[in-house]
Amino acid sequence: MKNYRTIFFLLFIGFTLSCADDDANPGEVIKSANLLTTGASANDILSNASFTRLHVEMAYVVGFRPTDEAISNLETFLRERTFKDEIEIILRPLGSPEEEDLTITEIVELESDNRTLYNLDDMLAIYIYFADAPSEGDDPDEGLFTLGASYRNTSMIIHESTLREFATRSVLVSLADIESATLMHEFGHLFGLVNLGTNPVNNHIDPDSPSHCNEAVCLMRAELEFGMGMMSIMEKNMLAKGAIVPDLDAECILDLQNNGGR
Numbered sequence: 001m002k003n004y005r006t007i008f009f010l011l012f013i014g015f016t017l018s019c020a021d022d023d024a025n026p027g028e029v030i031k032s033a034n035l036l037t038t039g040a041s042a043n044d045i046l047s048n049a050s051f052t053r054l055h056v057e058m059a060y061v062v063g064f065r066p067t068d069e070a071i072s073n074l075e076t077f078l079r080e081r082t083f084k085d086e087i088e089i090i091l092r093p094l095g096s097p098e099e100e101d102l103t104i105t106e107i108v109e110l111e112s113d114n115r116t117l118y119n120l121d122d123m124l125a126i127y128i129y130f131a132d133a134p135s136e137g138d139d140p141d142e143g144l145f146t147l148g149a150s151y152r153n154t155s156m157i158i159h160e161s162t163l164r165e166f167a168t169r170s171v172l173v174s175l176a177d178i179e180s181a182t183l184m185h186e187f188g189h190l191f192g193l194v195n196l197g198t199n200p201v202n203n204h205i206d207p208d209s210p211s212h213c214n215e216a217v218c219l220m221r222a223e224l225e226f227g228m229g230m231m232s233i234m235e236k237n238m239l240a241k242g243a244i245v246p247d248l249d250a251e252c253i254l255d256l257q258n259n260g261g262r
């Protein structure tokens with residue numbers, strides 16, 4: 001009788017353990033984890049606690065592929081700031097949606113039609129769309145442009161057509177520089193900067209543009225997302241540090257280190 005009880009007890013333990021395994025459903029794609037607000041996965045992207053691998057799907061409209069130099073700069077930046085063991089960047093060409101400009105609703109619809117990678121087991125997936133059309137909110141007469149936007153926890157758009165237009169305006173700043181700055185700036189938002197899922201250790205929030213940094217030269221300056229003044233920041237950085245694309249300043253790096261990053 002005692003032996004039966006032991007066997008029953010062990011069977012019960014085995015059953016509960018297998019139930020726990022079933023709940024995790026290894027291999028099952030659950031899209032909801034990739035449909036959260038910007039900055040909600042900051043710690044997951046920065047640290048190795050839940051995901052050791054990072055896969056970045058870059059979907060681009062044919063003719064609007066980012067330069068190899070910018071892709072390589074982004075990969076270096078991700079290795080510098082996160083603890084991910086494996087980072088893979090996958091490029092996928094797409095046809096044009098044939099839109100004159102893009103609203104956020106259209107951008108979200110395009111993602112649901114075209115995105116192929118979602119989180120899976122220990123792999124965290126990021127989706128970047130390189131568009132052949134500007135943001136609907138742009139107003140060239142007022143000098144208002146959006147170069148890129150991180151609109152969810154693992155999704156961003158780069159308005160590649162706008163970046164290319166900007167690149168023709170400067171002999172000092174190349175397309176690869178503008179792409180690198182925009183990609184890294186938008187990743188900064190996915191990392192939770194500034195105060196967008198990663199708490200600032202010290203206050204360095206730009207009062208005029210929340211979720212941006214108020215330090216004089218920093219990758220998270222609002223100018224690097226909205227174009228206005230971007231060239232002058234890059235030229236200032238060139239003179240001060242000999243590099244065109246600004247780094248994260250000490251305050252932004254401190255915030256990342258405080259939320260699982262490097």
Ligand SMILES: [Zn+2]
Nearest residue numbers: 185212222225
């Ligand atoms: Zn920004």
Ligand SMILES: [Zn+2]
Nearest residue numbers: 213218249252
């Ligand atoms: Zn900063």
